[in-house]
Amino acid sequence: MSKxxxxxxxxxxxxxxxxxxxxxxxxxxxxxxxVNVHLFALLEILTRFSVPIFFFVSAFGLxxxxxxxxxxxxxxxxxRRWRTVLLPYIVWSLLYMxxxxxxxxxxxxxxxxxxxxxxxxxxxSCQLYFLVILLWFYSLMPLWRSMVRYIIDxxxxxxxxxxxxxxxxxxxxxxxxxxxxxxxxFNKFISYRLNYWVFHYIFIFLFGAVCAVNYSVFEExxxxxxxxIKSFFYLTxxxxxxxxxxxxxxxxxxxxxxxxxxxxxxPIGVLYTLGSTLFLFLFFNNSKLPNSIESILSAxxxxxxxxxxxxxxxxYYLDAYLTRHNIMMSAIVVIxxxxxxxxxxxxxxxxxxxxxxxxxxxxVLLTGSSLPKQKSGV
Numbered sequence: 162m163s164k165x166x167x168x169x170x171x172x173x174x175x176x177x178x179x180x181x182x183x184x185x186x187x188x189x190x191x192x193x194x195x196v197n198v199h200l201f202a203l204l205e206i207l208t209r210f211s212v213p214i215f216f217f218v219s220a221f222g223l224x225x226x227x228x229x230x231x232x233x234x235x236x237x238x239x240x241r242r243w244r245t246v247l248l249p250y251i252v253w254s255l256l257y258m259x260x261x262x263x264x265x266x267x268x269x270x271x272x273x274x275x276x277x278x279x280x281x282x283x284x285x286s287c288q289l290y291f292l293v294i295l296l297w298f299y300s301l302m303p304l305w306r307s308m309v310r311y312i313i314d315x316x317x318x319x320x321x322x323x324x325x326x327x328x329x330x331x332x333x334x335x336x337x338x339x340x341x342x343x344x345x346x347f348n349k350f351i352s353y354r355l356n357y358w359v360f361h362y363i364f365i366f367l368f369g370a371v372c373a374v375n376y377s378v379f380e381e382x383x384x385x386x387x388x389x390i391k392s393f394f395y396l397t398x399x400x401x402x403x404x405x406x407x408x409x410x411x412x413x414x415x416x417x418x419x420x421x422x423x424x425x426x427x428p429i430g431v432l433y434t435l436g437s438t439l440f441l442f443l444f445f446n447n448s449k450l451p452n453s454i455e456s457i458l459s460a461x462x463x464x465x466x467x468x469x470x471x472x473x474x475x476x477y478y479l480d481a482y483l484t485r486h487n488i489m490m491s492a493i494v495v496i497x498x499x500x501x502x503x504x505x506x507x508x509x510x511x512x513x514x515x516x517x518x519x520x521x522x523x524x525v526l527l528t529g530s531s532l533p534k535q536k537s538g539v
Contacts, residue, residue: 168459169445170218175461176441177218179503180211182472185287186499189480191417193490198409200492201416204499206405207398209425210437212291213365217438219295220369223302229310229374233303242299245529250292252526253470254285260474261285274346282353286473290356297359298366309370316371320364324435327364331426334361361426365434383443394440397433404429464510466528472506479505 187204190196258270258279270279283290298305312319340351355361372379383390401423408419424430450458461468479498488494517524521531 168455169442170221171462172445172455172458173214173438173441173462174218174465175458175463177211177214178461178465178468180208181288181469182502182506183208183499184211185473185476186495186502187420188287189476189498190490190495192480196416196490197492197495198416200495201420202402202405204495205416205420206401206423209401209423209430210434213362213425213434214438214441215291216295216298216362216366217369217372219298220305220366221373223373224309224370225373225376227306227374229306233306235303238302239299243296244525246292246295246299247529248525249466249470249527249529250283250289250296251280254280254283254289257285257289257474260477278349278353282356284353284356288469288473291469293357294359294362297357298362301359305367305370308367309374312367312371313374316375320368320371323364323367324431328428328431331361331431332428334358335424335426355426364431365438368435368438380446383439384447387443387447390436390439390443394436397429397436400429401433460507464507464514467510467513468503468506470527471509472502475502475505475509 183204187201187208190201190204261270262268269275279285281293283293312323334354338351338354340348342348342351359366404423404427405419408414408422409416414422425434445458476498479501482488483490483494483498490498513523513527517531524531
């Protein structure tokens with residue numbers, strides 16, 4: 162596996178993290194009744210690839226060194242993955258729940274059945290559901306290995322079929338399925354399906370796995386068809402924006418209603434995710450960037466996990482400051498809010514890294530892994 166390709170994945174992680182922060186910044190910008198709909202589109206629509214592409218990167222990392230003909234030591238695999246995801250998930254859920262209780266003097270979230278729902282569905286903070294889905298992906302690893310073995314026999318045909326099935330399933334789940342059953346608990350599991358159903362992201366996950374297993378072929382294809390990839394990316398980007406503006410100006414949706422309709426699980430959203438994945442991989446794998454840009458992207462990718470986990474807390478206090486000083490979320494304030502969130506969260510991540518050199522348990526609890534030991538002479 163080439164160093165350049167590793168850098169491409171790291172850069173994509175960094176870009177995706179910026180996109181997730183953008184999505185959550187867009188949600189805060191709605192506090193302004195006259196939200197700038199074009200800036201909102203940048204924050205909420207063009208970033209919609211961010212969460213799905215994380216699954217692509219995760220699958221790539223899982224399968225790049227997988228021997229699909231060998232036997233998977235499932236217990237060893239799952240224990241390592243639980244440490245890197247389940248442990249931080251529990252720790253961060255507790256931190257966010259304790260923070261909520263302290264700030265609101267509300268202890269109801271610690272009582273059944275609410276406390277179970279918080280942990281089952283990642284409700285302690287808006288970003289934690291990603292870890293729940295990731296845990297399900299890890300738990301079903303034997304299934305994914307079998308599917309990848311089947312797909313790589315005829316990758317183009319099988320991935321195309323899977324893509325079509327993904328679009329159909331996501332459409333049904335997003336626009337047709339309703340939680341109107343008689344069972345309270347069944348309704349809960351349906352209502353929170355976006356927080357744990359891996360089915361919404363099977364295509365992009367398995368696409369990442371297949372690309373990792375056949376990386377040399379994948380690299381050759383993206384170079385050969387780079388003009389087609391660029392055209393597909395531009396077309397799907399235009400499709401996402403057209404859908405959004407159609408909902409705003411023709412269907413007269415509010416910006417919030419529009420983004421809740423033109424999301425990553427919509428048919429054009431699924432295609433936009435695929436287009437963005439191919440385009441970003443092509444760009445970072447074949448472009449020589451200035452050293453300063455590479456350093457920034459590398460830092461963002463390296464610290465993306467902690468930034469992802471802490472940024473809602475940073476946003477909470479930034480929003481509290483704006484509210485206390487009666488500062489409206491104008492376009493310029495939204496941009497500053499976004500940049501400050503990134504800057505403060507990144508500073509926190511770097512600080513945790515330095516603290517963990519003295520107290521390794523901090524890194525283990527917050528990220529599920531300890532810092533790698535430096536080799537002598539390095």
